[in-house]
Amino acid sequence: MDVKTAYLNAPIDCELYVEQPEGFAVSGKNGEKLVCRLKKSLYGLKQSGRNWNSLLHSYFVGESYSQSLVDPCVYTKHEENDMTIILVWVDDIIITTNRDSILEDVKRGLTSRFKMKDLGEISMFLGMRFICEVDMIKINQSKYIEKMLLKYGMKDCKARSTPCEMNVDKVFENPEDQIELTDARLYREIVGSLIYVKTSTRPDLCYTVTKLAQHMSNPTMAHLTMAKHALRYLKGTINQSLIYRKSVEPLSLIGFCDSSWGNSEDRRSITGYCFQLSENGPLISWKSTKQRTVALSTCEAEYMALAAATQEAKFLVQLWRSMTNSDSVNTVSLYCDNQGALALAKNPVHHQRSKHIDIRYHFIRLEVQKDDATAKADVLPLSARRPNLPENFAPPPTSSVSNDSVKTEASCTTSEEGKKADTKADNEDVPSSEEVLSRLQSTLEECQDQLKPRVIDDVKRKFAIFEKSWSDGKLSEGVQLQMSKLSIALSERRYPDAEKIHLNLMMEHISEVSSWMVGIKRLISEAKKILPSETDSLSDENTQESEQSKQQIPFLMPVNS
Incomplete structure (x- = not known):
């Protein structure tokens, strides 16, 4: 709903005078110049916005609504099994309830107090487009x-x-x-x-x-x-949308945090985190920002990212409680891929290499060590990453730091011992560049009848760069092994496996593969179109998982406005 000339509804909080508008000037009895005294707030005054907000707040409080202490623009009312949530943005109001009769009562009350325009079901709000369907809302811009x-x-x-x-x-x-x-x-x-x-x-x-x-x-x-x-x-990607569906599973706040290390011009690291309300649901909060200080190690950078994510998690939990008046979301699963950062969060021991870390980041320890006998903080050892494909892309393990409000779970990470073990175990089966190129070229030859000459030339140029990088010793053994597996998967038409290996290489070895990997990706894409796989069981599983995920995305946004 939209409030017409919202600021003019609010009384002025001080004595103010303005000149008479041109064309309506009236003089005094003795011809003296007169001015107008304001009785209501006027657009353009600094205090008008505050006056309007105070008036609207007093109305909602009078109607037994509670203002959220976390977000002052959110008002809620709970009566037995009925729930009403109102979101205010200056003069735009979004109303969501679980009963149509309550919705009509709220609209009727607002219309009787202010001049309102009912815009119906929400479709546009602050530049965002809402597409409301059965049990689903899409949001795009x-x-x-x-x-x-x-x-x-x-x-x-x-x-x-x-x-x-x-x-x-x-x-x-x-x-x-x-x-x-x-x-x-x-x-x-x-x-x-x-x-x-x-x-x-x-x-x-x-x-x-x-x-x-x-x-x-x-x-x-x-x-x-x-x-x-x-x-x-x-x-x-203009039509890409966030899709929120009605969740069929209990909601739980899940977060992921990560950090770069010293990759900015001033050597400060980049913190990134995101949160969702179910395992397969869309994101509800995300951020990427530069850290305030220079981190002296990857552990310190990840620890600062973990602290920032914990701050956001506490805000989201408090907002959820204030909106729903329930503790259904009382723990947070926060994934971090650094063992050192998890150890610092769990064990407040004084270390020579971490004693300089600002005290503002150590509040996460208090969240981990809440006084709760049934939820004692615990961090289990993390498993080292192994080179075989299925475990590289397995879900994060269940190791966790947990309490009544925060549970920190760690995803798979690569320890130094794991790296050494991987290298030692794989040295026996290091492939040759001729074998790998032979498989890749064989796949290209199978597709070339249906490819444009320009595409073939581009792929061959990338092959040449790849071969030169291998022969010059610029590729690590890990990259060589992964490329061997990728070429085998491609020759056997196991395209999901090939795509996963490609993604792994781009994420973990970008500096080694960026100059030629685009040709490999192009080959995978074209082969997938031209040479369909007959035994692609992985693809079937992924399709089933995708269909299940469509039924498990939480429904969060209001339908009515």
């Missing part, structure tokens, strides 16, 4: 993105498949692109628009926008090119 592309002259641009180049730092190092922009206004406007899109509905832009936002004061041509790359990516 397609209209907002269209306006962005039109504003910045990118409406007819060529779409890109990634938010940025694979190796962003190398792009910035190109001397030809280091020319500073004479007018940085365009760059700042683009980044500002991208920040809003990233914050509202597009977590896939987090890293890219974080990098762009670090150069607002003196951007160069390279930064502007990267910003336009992000716009091209939005052009190709």
Whole structure:
């Protein structure tokens, strides 16, 4: 619902005078100039917004609503089995209830007190588009993105498949692109628009926008090119949506946190985290930001990321409790892939290498060590990553730090001992480049009748770079072994396995494979279209899991407005 001329409803909180409007001037008895005294708030006054908010707050309190202590824009009312949640954004109000009769009563009460416009079922709110279907709500910003592309002259641009180049730092190092922009206004406007899109509905832009936002004061041509790359990516993914479904399983807050280490120009690390309300549900909160201080180790960087994620987890738990008036979500599963960070969170022992860490990050220990006899903090040893494919992509283990409000679970990580063991075990079966290339070229030959000559030439060029990197000793044994497995999977038409190995290589060995891996990915994609697999059991399993996940995504957003 929308409040008409909202500010004019609120009484003024002090004595203010304004000049008479032009054309309506009235003079005094003796011809003296008169002024008008304000009785209501006026648009343009600094205190008008606060006055309107106070008036609306007093109305909701009078109607027995409770204001959330976590988010003052949220009001709730609980009566037996009935629940009403109201979200306020200046003069826009979203109402959600579990009964239609209560919804009508709320609308009737607001309309009798203020001049309101009923906009019906929610469809647009703050630039976000809501598509309401049976047991499902989709949220995207397609209209907002269209306006962005039109504003910045990118409406007819060529779409890109990634938010940025694979190796962003190398792009910035190109001397030809280091020319500073004479007018940085365009760059700042683009980044500002991208920040809003990233914050509202597009977590896939987090890293890219974080990098762009670090150069607002003196951007160069390279930064502007990267910003336009992000716009091209939005052009190709304009209809991507967050999809919320009614959950069939109990809700539980699950979070993931990670951190880079010293990859920024000032050597500060990047923190990233995200949260969801079920194992297969969409994200409800996400963030990527630069850390405040320089971390001296990966453990310290991950520990600071873990602390930031814990802060967000506490906020989400408190918001959930204030909205639902229940403790159904009272624990948080927070995944972290660093054993050292988990050990610091569990055991408050003074260490020489960690004694300098700011005290503000140690509050996570209090969350882990809550005084609760039934939930004692515990961290189990993490298993080392092994080179065989299924375990590389297995779900995180169940090792955890838990209590009444926080449970920290660790995903698989690579320990130094595991690395040494892997290397020693795999030295016996190191493949040759001729074997791997032979399998890849054989697959390409099977597909070449249906491929364009340009595609074939591109793939062959990447093969040549791959062969040279191998012969020059630039590829580690781990990459060689994984490429051998990928070539075997591709020759046997086990495309899901090949794609998983490709993803693993891009995540763990990007510096070694970035120059030629695009050709391998192209070969996998084309082979998957031209040479269909007959025994792809993995694909069937993934399809079944996808269908199950569609029924397990939580339903969070209000339907009525």
